[in-house]
Structure formats: C-alpha cells, structure tokens
Amino acid sequence: MAAILGGGLGGLSTGYYLLKNNLINNNNLKLYLLEGTKYCGGWIKSIKTKDYTFEQGPRTIRPKGIIGVNTLNMIQDLGLSEHVASIKHDHPAAKNRMIYVNNHLHLLPSSFKGVFQRITPFSKPLIFALLNDIKQPYKHLEDDSIYNFVERRFGKEIADYAVSPMICGICAGDAKEISVKFLMKTLFEWEQVHGGVVRGMIKSIFKPNTDKILELSDLARRAQEEKWNVYTIRGGLELFPTALHNYLKDNDVNIKLNTKIEEIQFVDSGTVVLKNTAGEKIEVNHIYSSIPAYSLANLVCKQHPELAQDLRDIPFVTVGIVNLHFATEKTLITPAFGFLVPPIENSPILGVVFDSCCIPDQNGTVLTVMLGGRWFKEKFGDAVTTSTLYDIAVKEISSILNITEKPSAHNVNILHRCIPQYVIGHYERVEKIRQYIKDKNLPISLVGSSYDGVGINDVIYSAKTQVLKDCI
Ligand SMILES: Cc1cc2nc3c(=O)[nH]c(=O)nc-3n(C[C@H](O)[C@H](O)[C@H](O)COP(=O)(O)OP(=O)(O)OC[C@H]3O[C@@H](n4cnc5c(N)ncnc54)[C@H](O)[C@@H]3O)c2cc1C
Structure with a gap:
C-alpha cells in the first residue's frame, strides 16, 4: 500500500509512472492519492469561455531537452496530442520578447545576428x-x-x-x-x-555528447521537426492534469479529495500512518510527498524536527495574477510573448504575458499581469486585496501599453507561497534532506516543485526519476 500526498502535477505524474511501470498492478498494491482541496491540478487552473482563456497559473511548456521530450511523450500517451497548440520558432511570440526599462519597451535579440x-x-x-x-x-x-x-x-x-x-x-x-x-x-x-x-x-x-536520449513519441518528433519554441493546451492547460486525474481514476487509484493530511507518523521502515484533519488514519508502506516542502515540514516536525527545519529553509514567494480581457476588435498590443520588468526598475509588476498572442481561440485582447513575487510583501504588505492588485495592474498596463479601454472581463488571484526559490545552497540542502531520509530509513520519496526543478517538465521528470529509483 502506498500513498501520494498532493494532487498537483507532481502527485498526478507520480501516480502515472507508478502505474506505467506496473509497480502498482503487478505487485497487487493499493495506491491512494490524497489531495487537500476539492481539485486535482494544484496551481494549474484555467477559466475558459467562448471569448477567452484565463490561465491562473502556468500557461506554456517548453518542448526542448530530455525533460521536454518526456512531457510530450506523456501528453501523447494521455491522448492529448490534438489539443496541443504549438508556438513555432518563427512565431512572433517566440521571436518577440521585451523588457521594460527607462519607461520604454525594448525588444531582446532573438537571433545570432x-x-x-x-x-x-x-x-x-x-x-x-x-x-x-x-x-x-x-x-x-x-x-x-x-x-x-x-x-x-x-x-x-x-x-x-x-x-x-x-x-x-x-x-x-x-x-x-x-x-x-x-x-x-x-x-x-x-x-x-x-x-x-x-x-x-x-x-x-571536442567532448563526446553523453546526454541521455529518450525514445521520441510522434508528438515529440513533430516538436523537433517543426522547431517548436513552446506550446500550450488548447482549451486550457487544466486539461492536462484532468487527463492525468482520469487516467489514475480509470486505473483504480483511490483518489481522495478534500483530504488534507496534518500529521505523518513513521512507525518503521515499511509502515507509516497518515492522519487527516478529520482525525482519520491511513496506514501505508510508502509515501510519495508532492506537497510543498513547508507543508511537509509541518507534518513531520514532531518526530523529525531536524528534517522539518531543512524543509522549511526552502523559501517560497507569493504572486498576484491579474487576467484581463478586452473585447474590442482594435489592436491593443504588438504581437509578442509579452514583457518583463527588471527588478532594478522597482516596479510593482513582474511582467505581462500577451495571452491573445500565445494561446489560441481568443477574441479580442487577453493579457496576464504578474505582480509581487520575491517583492510581494515589500510592495503590497500582508493585507492587500484583489481589487487593489487589479487597480495597480490596470494602471500599469495603461501607462506602459497605452491601453485606455476598460477590461470587459477580469480575474484576480493571490497565489500564496506558490513558487519555491532555489537560493544559493539549494542543491546541497536537498541532498542533505534526501540523505537524512536514507540514513533514518524513512519510507518517503520527495517529488514536486520544491526539490528538482520548478517548471512543469522538471516536476514530471522528477516524479519519473523518483518512481524508478524507489521500490515500494
Ligand atoms: C503563477 C505561476 C506560473 C507558472 N508558469 C509556468 C509556466 O508557464 N511553465 C511551467 O513549466 N511552469 C510554470 N509554473 C510552475 C508549475 O506550475 C509547477 O511546476 C507545478 O504546477 C508544480 O506542481 P506540484 O505538484 O509540484 O505542486 P502544486 O501544484 O503546488 O501541488 C501540490 C498539491 O498538494 C496539495 N497539498 C498541499 N498540502 C497538502 C496536505 N497537507 N494534504 C494534502 N494535500 C496537500 C495542494 O492542494 C496541491 O494540490 C508556474 C507556477 C506558478 C505558480
């Protein structure tokens, strides 16, 4: 019996690889996926209407490298190939990336010339x-x-x-x-x-190339042949975790939503008890934790305070996301991926993505303004409201992009502690954490964005690596 903690992309991918490698069915093992909220997908959330798609978290995925190929292979296997919308190397969203410096937008070089x-x-x-x-x-x-x-x-x-x-x-x-x-x-x-x-x-x-090579699915081969820069999922990126969720459900994984775990008790090297907020207990032989490091720290701190401290030392930042739709047919932006604002400019915004240029099937102009991050508290304090963030976002885009129209629709979210920060010493800290787990023979594997990479590809590849490494 095993349990995956957290139903974001990290947890869902762990379930996928446990099933694909027959670690569950062959060994007749039961698998739980325990998710604290009513939704599987973590930060990936899309709002889709006939006129626009608002991505509240991630929106694009990179196809390159072994980890990019690995994700494309998974997407094809889940039957999502026809939903993939690619941005090829010569598309304006691939070529035109800007920075906002000294009150002007500057195009960054995108070619060797x-x-x-x-x-x-x-x-x-x-x-x-x-x-x-x-x-x-x-x-x-x-x-x-x-x-x-x-x-x-x-x-x-x-x-x-x-x-x-x-x-x-x-x-x-x-x-x-x-x-x-x-x-x-x-x-x-x-x-x-x-x-x-x-x-x-x-x-x-002059050194021979020793990079690992993965077998290419048709989709991954297409991405290479057509030189995709990035891609997204038509209809909203949320379709991706939904497909994984359905795959797990169809393969008899016991998915328990609204099941927030509040304590982990390690009994011995093959027994661990999980307690949820309703006081119920689940006993398993192994846990795959995909929840943020700071959440895991709270669950293990009674028995393993030293481990908890190292987990807590991985910092996270909060990001404000303001999605805006302008129904007008007027051209409001030049075709581009968007722009970023260097911290030296001391702006309240981190950047703006021109979604109507990157995501297909949108009428009018769709923009996403990202705010705060590492500077969230310093700029907005602890009690900022979504309406204040909306006002700031609209003011900034009006001044930078000269957009005077009022948005016809919007959505604002404050994503608390959503992105881990791989600060100096991060990789050594993660090694120390994994060494502690090994030395104490704790039946737990760590996956998710806290440890081996913060992007979608990293999280999926880390789940695969951990599954292949560990024997339940
Ligand atoms: C604003 C934003 C934009 C991004 N843009 C991109 C992008 O464009 N491209 C890209 O590649 N990546 C992007 N990323 C990163 C990408 O979203 C992450 O890599 C990925 O979603 C992380 O998945 P995860 O499963 O590790 O974590 P999460 O999504 O955080 O999932 C963890 C899950 O665990 C659950 N949980 C937490 N505590 C408990 C508990 N005690 N008991 C039970 N369940 C619990 C949570 O409810 C959640 O569902 C972005 C991230 C953010 C926040």
Whole structure:
C-alpha cells in the first residue's frame, strides 16, 4: 500500500509512472492519492469561455531537452496530442520578447545576428560580454548567485537587463539570491573547471555528447521537426492534469479529495500512518510527498524536527495574477510573448504575458499581469486585496501599453507561497534532506516543485526519476 500526498502535477505524474511501470498492478498494491482541496491540478487552473482563456497559473511548456521530450511523450500517451497548440520558432511570440526599462519597451535579440548589434538598453553589442568573460581571473566557488556569476563573467548590464528579468519570469525571484546552478549549472562548471565560460564552451565542442536520449513519441518528433519554441493546451492547460486525474481514476487509484493530511507518523521502515484533519488514519508502506516542502515540514516536525527545519529553509514567494480581457476588435498590443520588468526598475509588476498572442481561440485582447513575487510583501504588505492588485495592474498596463479601454472581463488571484526559490545552497540542502531520509530509513520519496526543478517538465521528470529509483 502506498500513498501520494498532493494532487498537483507532481502527485498526478507520480501516480502515472507508478502505474506505467506496473509497480502498482503487478505487485497487487493499493495506491491512494490524497489531495487537500476539492481539485486535482494544484496551481494549474484555467477559466475558459467562448471569448477567452484565463490561465491562473502556468500557461506554456517548453518542448526542448530530455525533460521536454518526456512531457510530450506523456501528453501523447494521455491522448492529448490534438489539443496541443504549438508556438513555432518563427512565431512572433517566440521571436518577440521585451523588457521594460527607462519607461520604454525594448525588444531582446532573438537571433545570432542580434548579438553583433547594439540594442537598447544595452550600451554595447552583446558579443562584448564574451570578451569580458575571457578577461576575468579564476575564482574558486562552491555556489554563487546567478546575478553575481553573470555580472562577473558578462557584465552588469547583462545581469540587470537579461538575467534578472528572466529569473522574475521563471520563478518570480531575485537573481541576487537564486543559485547559479538553477539555470546555469553547466556554465558555472565551465568557469570552475576551465577558468571561464568561453574556454569551457570551446573544450566542450571536442567532448563526446553523453546526454541521455529518450525514445521520441510522434508528438515529440513533430516538436523537433517543426522547431517548436513552446506550446500550450488548447482549451486550457487544466486539461492536462484532468487527463492525468482520469487516467489514475480509470486505473483504480483511490483518489481522495478534500483530504488534507496534518500529521505523518513513521512507525518503521515499511509502515507509516497518515492522519487527516478529520482525525482519520491511513496506514501505508510508502509515501510519495508532492506537497510543498513547508507543508511537509509541518507534518513531520514532531518526530523529525531536524528534517522539518531543512524543509522549511526552502523559501517560497507569493504572486498576484491579474487576467484581463478586452473585447474590442482594435489592436491593443504588438504581437509578442509579452514583457518583463527588471527588478532594478522597482516596479510593482513582474511582467505581462500577451495571452491573445500565445494561446489560441481568443477574441479580442487577453493579457496576464504578474505582480509581487520575491517583492510581494515589500510592495503590497500582508493585507492587500484583489481589487487593489487589479487597480495597480490596470494602471500599469495603461501607462506602459497605452491601453485606455476598460477590461470587459477580469480575474484576480493571490497565489500564496506558490513558487519555491532555489537560493544559493539549494542543491546541497536537498541532498542533505534526501540523505537524512536514507540514513533514518524513512519510507518517503520527495517529488514536486520544491526539490528538482520548478517548471512543469522538471516536476514530471522528477516524479519519473523518483518512481524508478524507489521500490515500494
Ligand atoms: C503563477 C505561476 C506560473 C507558472 N508558469 C509556468 C509556466 O508557464 N511553465 C511551467 O513549466 N511552469 C510554470 N509554473 C510552475 C508549475 O506550475 C509547477 O511546476 C507545478 O504546477 C508544480 O506542481 P506540484 O505538484 O509540484 O505542486 P502544486 O501544484 O503546488 O501541488 C501540490 C498539491 O498538494 C496539495 N497539498 C498541499 N498540502 C497538502 C496536505 N497537507 N494534504 C494534502 N494535500 C496537500 C495542494 O492542494 C496541491 O494540490 C508556474 C507556477 C506558478 C505558480
């Protein structure tokens, strides 16, 4: 008997891989999925009407790399291929990504040619950043912030205008706190082993490619042949967790909604008791926890305070999401993915996604404004209301995009502690947590966005890796 804790994408994917690898049916094991709310899908939530789709959480998925292929293989297996809406490499949403600096929108370079041209707000062509890298002296470090690393290797402008907004876009975080290993592990290794990024890049050309290769589904092959940049699910990304939920249900997984677990008691290396808020107990042999690290900390703190402390030390940020629909047929935006605002601009907003350009089947203009993140409390305090966030979002887009129309529909959400921050030392902390679990023989595996990557692909791939690693 096993239990998956949490029914977000991490928990649902764990169930999928347990079934696919016959770890449940072959061993005649019973599997529970215990979800605290009435909905499976976690942060993935879509509102679909005939005129617009509002994504309240994630909206696009990257097809590239082994983890991208893995997700596409799963999507095809779930029968969702025909719902996939791709954004190819030459689509405006793939080519046009902007930053808002000094009261202007600036297009970031999207081609090789672009790095040889001087593009505002950068004072020199980006190629000069590589010269800076070559000139830097060697510095030994175990870890560093991504901001420090980029500033040291490529200069302050790249750190401020390229990397800092990118970190806001990916995890709503502060590049000055996030570990360089989060996005630039290979570049950091090149610096540490070869003394610089350019030197490491040159040496890597002569190294055989040892990347793992996955078998490609037809969908993954199409994504490669057609050079997809990103994709989404037509009808709302929510269809993805819904399909996983149905797959688990059809395969006799006992899905218990509205079942919030409030305590875990480890009895021995093969017995663990879960207690929910109604006082009911479920005894299983193994748990897959996909809930946020801080939630798990509360469940294990009585028996394992040291483990709980390490779990609590993984910080999370809160994000405000304001979805806006403008029914007018007038063109309100230039075709693009949207824009990000570098933290150095000190704006209340992190960025705006031009959904009507990225998500199909929309009438009029649809935008999503993201607010706060690492700076949520500092900008808005603890008691901000959704109507205040709406007013701020509308004011900002009116000033930046010159949109004076009133939205015809909107939706505002405050997603409390929704994105984990992989700060300096994160990877060592996760290793320590897993080592503790191993040393104490605790029958628990950790999946979900708190540990091995914050994006959809990472969460799915981490579920697969943990399932294959552990024997129930
Ligand atoms: C605003 C936003 C935008 C994003 N955009 C993108 C994007 O465009 N592309 C991308 O790849 N990724 C994106 N992400 C990241 C992506 O959403 C996450 O990687 C993914 O949804 C995480 O899934 P999860 O299962 O790990 O966690 P969650 O979605 O947090 O699921 C955890 C589940 O556990 C349940 N739970 C918690 N505590 C308990 C308990 N005690 N008992 C029982 N159940 C419990 C919760 O109710 C929840 O359902 C975005 C995230 C956010 C917040």
